[in-house]
Amino acid sequence: xxxxxxxxxxxxxxxxxxxxxxxxxxxxxxxxxxxxxxxxxxxxxxxxxxxxxxxxxxxxxxxxxxxxxxxxxxxxxxxxxxxxxxxxxxxxxxxxxxxxxxxxxxxxxxxxxxxxxxxxxxxxxxxxxxxxxxxxxxxxxxxxxxxxxxxxxxxxxxxxxxxxxxxxxxxxxxxxxxxxxxxxxxxxxxxxxxxxxxxxxxxxxxxxxxxxxxxxxxxxxxxxxxxxxxxxxxxxxxxxxxxxxxx
Amino acid sequence: xxxxxxxxxxxxxxxxxxxxxxxxxxxxxxxxxxxxxxxxxxxxxxxxxxxxxxxxxxxxxxxxxxxxxxxxxxxxxxxxxxxxxxxxxxxxxxxxxxxxxxxxxxxxxxxxxxxxxxxxxxxxxxxxxxxxxxxxxxxxxxxxxxxxxxxxxxxxxxxxxxxxxxxxxxxxxxxxxxxxxxxxxxxxxxxxxxxxxxxxxxxxxxxxxxxxxxxxxxxxxxxxxxxxxxxxxxxxxxxxxxxxxxx
DNA sequence: TTTAATATGTGTAAAAAATACACATCAATG
DNA sequence: CATTGATGTGTATTTTTTACACATATTAAA
Numbered sequence: 080x081x082x083x084x085x086x087x088x089x090x091x092x093x094x095x096x097x098x099x100x101x102x103x104x105x106x107x108x109x110x111x112x113x114x115x116x117x118x119x120x121x122x123x124x125x126x127x128x129x130x131x132x133x134x135x136x137x138x139x140x141x142x143x144x145x146x147x148x149x150x151x152x153x154x155x156x157x158x159x160x161x162x163x164x165x166x167x168x169x170x171x172x173x174x175x176x177x178x179x180x181x182x183x184x185x186x187x188x189x190x191x192x193x194x195x196x197x198x199x200x201x202x203x204x205x206x207x208x209x210x211x212x213x214x215x216x217x218x219x220x221x222x223x224x225x226x227x228x229x230x231x232x233x234x235x236x237x238x239x240x241x242x243x244x245x246x247x248x249x250x251x252x253x254x255x256x257x258x259x260x261x262x263x264x265x266x267x268x269x270x271x272x273x274x275x276x277x278x279x280x281x282x283x284x285x286x287x288x289x290x291x292x293x294x295x296x297x298x299x300x301x302x303x304x305x306x307x308x309x310x311x312x313x314x315x316x317x318x319x320x321x322x323x324x325x326x
Numbered sequence: 327x328x329x330x331x332x333x334x335x336x337x338x339x340x341x342x343x344x345x346x347x348x349x350x351x352x353x354x355x356x357x358x359x360x361x362x363x364x365x366x367x368x369x370x371x372x373x374x375x376x377x378x379x380x381x382x383x384x385x386x387x388x389x390x391x392x393x394x395x396x397x398x399x400x401x402x403x404x405x406x407x408x409x410x411x412x413x414x415x416x417x418x419x420x421x422x423x424x425x426x427x428x429x430x431x432x433x434x435x436x437x438x439x440x441x442x443x444x445x446x447x448x449x450x451x452x453x454x455x456x457x458x459x460x461x462x463x464x465x466x467x468x469x470x471x472x473x474x475x476x477x478x479x480x481x482x483x484x485x486x487x488x489x490x491x492x493x494x495x496x497x498x499x500x501x502x503x504x505x506x507x508x509x510x511x512x513x514x515x516x517x518x519x520x521x522x523x524x525x526x527x528x529x530x531x532x533x534x535x536x537x538x539x540x541x542x543x544x545x546x547x548x549x550x551x552x553x554x555x556x557x558x559x560x561x562x563x564x565x566x567x568x569x570x571x572x573x
Numbered sequence: 574t575t576t577a578a579t580a581t582g583t584g585t586a587a588a589a590a591a592t593a594c595a596c597a598t599c600a601a602t603g
Numbered sequence: 604c605a606t607t608g609a610t611g612t613g614t615a616t617t618t619t620t621t622a623c624a625c626a627t628a629t630t631a632a633a
Binding site (some may be wrong): 096099100102106124147177186282325 | 350382571
């Protein structure tokens, strides 16, 4: 093991490094991938888009949609590329969640991966299905996956549960015009928890971020609900920076 | 550019991969570092531990404490190693925040870094000062740093502001026994905001997580305050999983 | 056309939490 | 012993959260 001075890139004599390129060439290199946790919402159930693992050791198991990071490609770009390749969609909510680096997480050797979360309206996209290996899975029914992907999925699911309570991500999973019931179903699916209908509506009403479009549902076998749009402009203007110690 | 099937590691014929090691060998490799944002607290000011950059292009600028990730080293381990090397401390709060991957973020070429945050009690450790290049900096007074480290610091600072309101991190920055004033000073320094004294105390009192140790300050030039310990055991038992849509 | 089924739309009372705000007390200093 | 400077405490007000029930609109079936 080199000593500290060398490892942090400082010469022992204390003089400045003039050629950073040569310095970087001395760094160990690691295979790096991005794994996308693509969440969707269908039939009031939270889904995740998975592919059957192509590794024999994981025969029959499902895995997240991942790929190598290309040379000089930003991680965000890699994630967007995967999303585009699989769903045909761009300009979609997509966010880095965290890295996973256990040395034995990949059976082929050391591979570090960065997990990204995305929320996709299942209706709005055409899956780029190369074969029958791509599938929307119920999140709740999964128990085992290839690699450490179940751990990653679990982490991202919890991350999403927290995130959706503080940011209006959910609207990406809904049609542009949606009913209160659809919105509540979405929150209940993601939070995996029943919510009080009146208080839920009251909460969103008090935020003043829903626009009543003066239309009603037309394909339901019961009294139709009113339709709303989310007021993204108003939200962006008034983003709060909250103070509230709470643990 | 290879086609999708190849890039995701699947053979064109659709058969399973039997040798994952050979597969991984085909992945591009990237130099990977960890940068630690070591926050401290002294004289009621939030500080960050920085080192003077050793690159000539950044002459005079300060940078975070970073290092390469070693072969088969977990990212968490790399961060802990850096922390240990610099401060002599282990078993310290340390958490991954996010990765930064702009292709031009390092003048020596493509280097991806993973940022970690740590909170250190400045009194409790001995800086491993090799020379005079290591320094506790006021966070508020920084405007420019080497690499993208100012961006990383800003991100971590915001991350910390949010985190400390939901998790009891702050106690790592205080002595084991502390006064309410010290606790409030800490929150005010991190949140960069004045807080109402009575409401602050009421808030912490209502959480029931502070243990009155029946001692008082003895080195202050005014009426001494009572000292408290944080009840970590009780906190661990009662960790809340909160529901509260709010944006 | 009537009835049953089902989901929508709405309000209020009670409890809990957040906020604003003032004065007596204690210890040290001169 | 008076001054200085911080501690310790309570209450009234407002806001937010929670629990909870009934009339209404539409479809589908009788």
